[in-house]
Amino acid sequence: MVTKQKSIIYKILEEAGRPLTREEILNQGRTELPRLGSATVDRFIKQMCENFELVGLSFPGQPTRFELPAEKEHPHFICRVCEKVFDLDIPMRLPKVTLPEGFHLSGGEVVYSGTCPKCDGKAIKAS
Numbered sequence: 001m002v003t004k005q006k007s008i009i010y011k012i013l014e015e016a017g018r019p020l021t022r023e024e025i026l027n028q029g030r031t032e033l034p035r036l037g038s039a040t041v042d043r044f045i046k047q048m049c050e051n052f053e054l055v056g057l058s059f060p061g062q063p064t065r066f067e068l069p070a071e072k073e074h075p076h077f078i079c080r081v082c083e084k085v086f087d088l089d090i091p092m093r094l095p096k097v098t099l100p101e102g103f104h105l106s107g108g109e110v111v112y113s114g115t116c117p118k119c120d121g122k123a124i125k126a127s
């Protein structure tokens with residue numbers, strides 16, 4: 001069943017073309033549907049993740065962001081000034097790893113950082 005709220009979340013992520021936090025999804029969703037509630041957004045995000053319609057991305061010290069599943073693995077880029085995360089359309093493959101006993105692999109991420117075109121030249125936040 002595709003509800004209006006769910007199709008709005010889908011549209012926002014599709015148009016953004018980069019991973020968004022739940023706040024970004026909520027704020028942009030409210031421009032389409034002013035009555036959109038945060039609990040509703042949370043519920044759909046959870047549901048869509050469970051159905052593999054959304055992929056959660058979490059980087060240390062950052063809120064979880066969500067994106068639509070990509071057809072191919074791609075690295076991400078985090079801007080150190082505005083802290084937006086972008087998809088990099090670069091084909092890549094994560095190296096195969098052999099983990100020590102007792103570890104189970106559930107995913108991997110390649111993340112580059114620097115400044116985005118909008119923030120180019122601005123000072124990078126010291127953190």
Ligand SMILES: [Zn+2]
Pocket residue numbers: 079080081082083084115116117118119
């Ligand atoms: Zn930026």
